[in-house]
Amino acid sequence: MDQSDIKAAPAWQLSERAIKLTSSAIREILKVTERPEVISFAGGLPAPASFPVEEMRAAADRILRDEAIGALQYSATEGYMPLREWIAARHSGNGVTIRPSQVLITTGSQQALDLIGKVLVSPGKPILVETPTYLGALQSFSLYEPSYVQVPTDESGLIPEALTPELTAGARLLYAIPNFQNPTGRRLPLERRKALAAFAQSAPFPVIEDDPYGALDYAGQPLPTLLSMAPEHIVHLGSFSKVLAPGLRVGYIIAPEDLHFKLVQAKQATDLHTPSFTQRIVYEVVKNGFLDTHIPKVRALYRDQCDAMLDSLKRNMPEGVSWNRPEGGMFVWVTLPANVDSMKLLEEAVAQNVAFVPGAPFFAEEPQHNKLRLSFVTVPPAKIEEGVSKLAALIRARL
Amino acid sequence: MDQSDIKAAPAWQLSERAIKLTSSAIREILKVTERPEVISFAGGLPAPASFPVEEMRAAADRILRDEAIGALQYSATEGYMPLREWIAARHSGNGVTIRPSQVLITTGSQQALDLIGKVLVSPGKPILVETPTYLGALQSFSLYEPSYVQVPTDESGLIPEALTPELTAGARLLYAIPNFQNPTGRRLPLERRKALAAFAQSAPFPVIEDDPYGALDYAGQPLPTLLSMAPEHIVHLGSFSKVLAPGLRVGYIIAPEDLHFKLVQAKQATDLHTPSFTQRIVYEVVKNGFLDTHIPKVRALYRDQCDAMLDSLKRNMPEGVSWNRPEGGMFVWVTLPANVDSMKLLEEAVAQNVAFVPGAPFFAEEPQHNKLRLSFVTVPPAKIEEGVSKLAALIRARL
Missing domain, CATH: 3.40.640.10 (Type I PLP-dependent aspartate aminotransferase-like (Major domain))
Incomplete structure (x- = not known):
């Protein structure tokens, strides 16, 4: 078999729902973030340190x-x-x-x-x-x-x-x-x-x-x-x-x-x-x-990670950028100035080995383009600071 | 919460596809066959003896x-x-x-x-x-x-x-x-x-x-x-x-x-x-x-089980009942005389602690009612003989 065989594969009729299926932005981004040099705020992956192996x-x-x-x-x-x-x-x-x-x-x-x-x-x-x-x-x-x-x-x-x-x-x-x-x-x-x-x-x-x-x-x-x-x-x-x-x-x-x-x-x-x-x-x-003793450890770990992210955001982000203070979980939601498109920002960020998820795909209708999601649980605090500082510089350059 | 609360649960509108969903005959039968006294030719379960634990x-x-x-x-x-x-x-x-x-x-x-x-x-x-x-x-x-x-x-x-x-x-x-x-x-x-x-x-x-x-x-x-x-x-x-x-x-x-x-x-x-x-x-x-040595063992086990089933069928079934001789796999397909309905036979068989799967649900359209599927891989040969002999007696009674 060679490439010509592959190209000869027939174009089978797919279901309507399959034709509409598109790959998620998260998925495509995760491929990039598998490179070890990337500081990834993209994945919703829990911290492996919390796995009770x-x-x-x-x-x-x-x-x-x-x-x-x-x-x-x-x-x-x-x-x-x-x-x-x-x-x-x-x-x-x-x-x-x-x-x-x-x-x-x-x-x-x-x-x-x-x-x-x-x-x-x-x-x-x-x-x-x-x-x-x-x-x-x-x-x-x-x-x-x-x-x-x-x-x-x-x-x-x-x-x-x-x-x-x-x-x-x-x-x-x-x-x-x-x-x-x-x-x-x-x-x-x-x-x-x-x-x-x-x-x-x-x-x-x-x-x-x-x-x-x-x-x-x-x-x-x-x-x-x-x-x-x-x-x-x-x-x-x-x-x-x-x-x-x-x-x-x-x-x-x-x-x-x-x-x-x-x-x-x-x-x-x-x-x-x-x-x-x-x-x-x-x-x-x-x-x-087991969870009665395990969950408090995960909470403490995630809280410390969240604090590191919030501190880095406060230290680095220019005026006009805002975010929430989560009381739990894995994510912080960032609002950029209205003229900054987070999808374009992602392209520049990935070129500098920083990743996040743009906000638009999370809207069922009328996507907002100046939002982004940062996941903070898997990145060490020093790397959080480095990644956020790079993101802040990119945003500042667009203001 | 009591029963009146449960009954008060609203009848939510289901999707068309969910309304059409019916539970499989296999599933309902498997519930019966969980009783240890049942000789079950119903399940498509592989023989646990073959699991490489x-x-x-x-x-x-x-x-x-x-x-x-x-x-x-x-x-x-x-x-x-x-x-x-x-x-x-x-x-x-x-x-x-x-x-x-x-x-x-x-x-x-x-x-x-x-x-x-x-x-x-x-x-x-x-x-x-x-x-x-x-x-x-x-x-x-x-x-x-x-x-x-x-x-x-x-x-x-x-x-x-x-x-x-x-x-x-x-x-x-x-x-x-x-x-x-x-x-x-x-x-x-x-x-x-x-x-x-x-x-x-x-x-x-x-x-x-x-x-x-x-x-x-x-x-x-x-x-x-x-x-x-x-x-x-x-x-x-x-x-x-x-x-x-x-x-x-x-x-x-x-x-x-x-x-x-x-x-x-x-x-x-x-x-x-x-x-x-x-x-x-x-x-x-x-x-x-591993499979190169493991699969031949599974084959030999299943072949012996199949032989036991075929021998029992030959010994016990009345004239007018036919079946195939599988060259592999887990199932034999039995054709009853045209006037014997395998779903009714199942009711009688289960009452005598023998189970199988009637043929009708395997037809997308125009179900044939005088067929049944026998799975032979999990039942010990002595029990195969006992189960087939009971089935044969029930069929003979209907002729």
């Missing part, structure tokens, strides 16, 4: 010693029951009971978005998203061809009063990230959570609460989840990617049983089940309270 | 000792490059070169079907399937709402001459399982493979070659894959579920690069990537030729 090694060994067949054979689509029970118990309390029968284990939280797309999103029907919102959710939902309706936000996140009958008419779902949102790092305040939970209780569609970062509040003072406020009206997505390790790809969906049942059917057609072995590793590591 | 245990431990960060961090959507290279090399030879850039690692072969559905299947457009075909493929593709066109088959499988311009007009793909097909156990003969490969070379759509069972030919004399005959016109699906262990959920798609690229985009939106850890375990176990 020895605990996982012991867990993997014990599982393959004592329960190998269970870990290696086909298993139930819903997931490993002891893990489902553990998740249900973790979300129960204060008068709220989440049942294991509401929990579906997913192959990472990204798969939860795909399953929700399969079961709730229809071509041309509106779905409500924050302005801006998680790029990966837009990619997942877009395969099911909804029309997007953006919900207005401010510095505190989604504005519940904006959810008027006019805006929400005909919507199939509202997708929100209340904790340390990707990309803005914002946390929805308690009063707004109450208002949003009340909205969910009367809405004819579910509010999807995507919560990968909830455990990462620096002060260790989490706000209540929407799930805890309106358990039968919220679909809650959780993940072990940020508190254990993302390479295991273990996440979950908590949903009322009738929707849960449809999600299970969709998952069965999608990948039969999440790997039995990785589910059991997660359970083995978390079952005896 | 100690090799996997050593691999898992070495990976978490030497390359933990790589195994636990986010990784490339395409998959772990050394595994992709190994797969490409395994499918190369005899003048055919498969490139690592054609290989996408999937979360089991089932996910390959979902990704093909996303990228190639459009609502109302025809796709071609064998009569009968793998139930799980029908479930996956149906989420993307094609119209099905059944390709005629006989005792040797798909009949290439039946692929007339009339039958194939407007089709987006042809889905075939040439080796030890699920559910019939049939293997497509060499001459038909040549004809099907030639068809693929001129067809304006891809032929999907699903090949989970190819390594399991009892005589160790595999027939060439369609991929090897028309590498730029075939999309080949492979799996480690039947030669290593299904609980790891590691499969793959080999496709021409332009389609590969679209499949990667779809997978990114679907689950970001297959777990890094399980991919590395598979690579660690197979990289030094």
